[in-house]
Amino acid sequence: MLNQQIRETIQFFRENLPADLSALIEQGAGEISALDIIEQAKKAGDQMPGFALKNQHSDARSLAEYLAKGPLVVTFYRGVWCPYCNLQLKAYADRHKDIQAAGATLVAITPERPGSVNILRDSGAPQDVIDMAVEHVPFDVLHDVDSTVAESLGLIFELPESHRTLLSSLGVDIEALTGSSTYTFPDPATYVVKPTGEIVWAFVPNNYRKRAEVDQILDAVAQGKS
Template identity: 35%
Template sequence: MSLQDRLDAFKADFEGGKLAYKPGPDALDIMHRATAELIASGQALNAKKAGDKAPEFTLKDPDSHVVSSAELLAKGPLVVSFYRGIWCPYCNLELQALQAASPEIEKRGASVIAISPQTALNSRKSQRDNKLTFPILRDEKSRIAAAFGLRFSLPDYLVELYKGFKNDLPAFNDDPAWVLPMPARYVIGSNGFIAYGEVNPDYTQRPDPSEVLPILDKLRMTAAG
């Protein structure tokens, strides 16, 4: 089953009231409205894309080890997923799919990382719950997400809904601002330029990890000369 098939199945169960939490029609209308407004804003069109120079970053993993994009790129290409947080089931399904694809990604000489605004404690739990072998790096105040053009502020009406869901983003992220990154996946070549970028303001839509494999094959052939 593809990642999108899994996401669609979860969405159908969630919106159909088949899960433990059953959102009412008002809640669904609010979520759909927020997604539609983010799409209409055009922000995703202005995010970093293929051909752009990728912003460099130095972040910490959940064990406080410093991870540098420059050091990773010195070893090979980098597959980066911007992860909203442990509270987002769609994001967790994506991490699981990336984990399943990681052997094929690593076989092509690339590394996988996720970047999230959440605290180290939450990232540690995310890694454990999703059985990840790659790190989730801490993006304090979503600064790196902003550098990629992904950070956005939640509208007030969505903040109130999230509070009702117990999705307390200031607590999850140790940041008083109600901000998130748009879900995105990038492949960054060893030269620091983005070879592939997929940004979708609709968090229920994610590209399959298999889409990065031909990109990595092309990078490897180019490097071989």
Template identity: 30%
Template sequence: MSLTAELKKYADESAQRHPGEAQVVMKKAIDDLVASQMIAQAYKTGAKLPEIILNNALNTEVNVYDILKEHKVIIAFYRGNWCPYCNIQLRALQQAIPEFEAKGAKLVVIGPETPDNSLTTKEKNELTFEVLSDIDMKVARNMNLVYEMPTDLQELYKKFGIDIEGNQGNTNFELPIAATYVVEQDGTISYHFLEEDYKLRADPKAILEAL
């Protein structure tokens, strides 16, 4: 099953588990995000990747431009280990690692989690690639990928038992949109996927076609 199909299957099942008001709240949050046109300001194909220096799950500093000296880089932004769609995406990306590397690309993912929570994400999904911790989403914000969760969505997530504050180590209630990039060795973005709907992610097949 493709990532796209797997995400749709989970979304359909989730809608059955959480019908009514929960669906209204989540759909309105997406619709409002679309209406804000924030994606218009996000980094896209043709732009130069900004400097990205973040700590990984072991709290060791990683400079993405150091990786670019030897490889193309795939960068995927995720929301947190509490997000089932993110976990599905990360596992699908892990399965595609041999194909990515055969095309000379390395994968890194960036999330707003603290390093300890990034380590949980890495271990839970058995990931072999770098999971970088973007504290307070400084990198994602610089790339215009950050939005503030509306209050009703915050309350819904709390009812679901999701601890955004504990996961991120702050009280900002901000998240990155679903974003994936392919970056050439000179730092130029050659592929982008940007989506306000958190249930949609770049499929590994599309990423491979862009490499």
């Protein structure tokens, strides 16, 4: 299970990272969890805001185009530097055929620029951080410049200073990855959307160390068809 893998990764970091870095992680995690993202975010019954973005191959994609094919699963992730995001993308890639078999299209949305793994490598991040990055997935990864789509859903937050210090110490250049100096990121929310544009399921954890499981997504897709 994805969240079990995340818990094991959290424990690994606690046991192996220097105490000062672990303290920065926990401080930032607490600050993020205290935000009111859940109250602000779009919920089941709301309409999914329209969007037009480019995918990892520079192809234009729109909400209307996806919904014309059937139900849509939209998930947000912070970037290739985030180990939990990479675990999530791999878990979804591993079961992408199950999501397709349910009749749904899966897309991931990130504030990062295209070619983010290469940018991460060029920024001087350590090899173990680069090794965790998921570079190729069998679904569209959409690049949400300035987090405009995430903002329309009420999902964005500003990265705490503690996490900025942490990432800087790890050689991760966030501004290079996003092309922005705002340090705003989306909550790792996942939505299931009907072809009508209505949101039928919203997973908004307000906790970057929790992610929607594939089985939850499949159940929501099935419920949306009933």
